[in-house]
Amino acid sequence: MSDLEVDVRQAEGAVHVALQGELDILSAERVEQELRRIEEALPSTMIIDLRPLRFIDSTGLRMVLAADLRARRDGRRLVIVRGPDTVQRVFRIALLDRRLEFVDDPGAVGENGET
Numbered sequence: 794m795s796d797l798e799v800d801v802r803q804a805e806g807a808v809h810v811a812l813q814g815e816l817d818i819l820s821a822e823r824v825e826q827e828l829r830r831i832e833e834a835l836p837s838t839m840i841i842d843l844r845p846l847r848f849i850d851s852t853g854l855r856m857v858l859a860a861d862l863r864a865r866r867d868g869r870r871l872v873i874v875r876g877p878d879t880v881q882r883v884f885r886i887a888l889l890d891r892r893l894e895f896v897d898d899p900g901a902v903g904e905n906g907e908t
Contacts, residue, residue, distance in 0.1 A: 796820075799827050807838035807872075807902055813845035816853030824853075828860050837869055840899050843876030849883050861893055874899050 797820035800811040808831050816824060831839060841857065864871040873895050875881055884890045896902060
């Protein structure tokens, strides 16, 4: 079992998903299932908080990208709270820091998901 905790809560009109630990091939499927469960409720905005994340591999990266693609397809918004530099580096290397919407503070995403 991978070392990952998923904390889901409603915050400021959005669903806030905090990922703590390691998002890798061992944990990505469980996180993917949780994200899809949340998406079934059609939230206008979902915030994925990477601040507590220690590690992400290419499987985790693909999972985040797939969640963004589903959000765009369905007219929803996905906002990602930047993680530690070791995590953000993976997004920068893949040039996804230019494609995905990142914020430093989840509080910056106000009611109805507006920044």
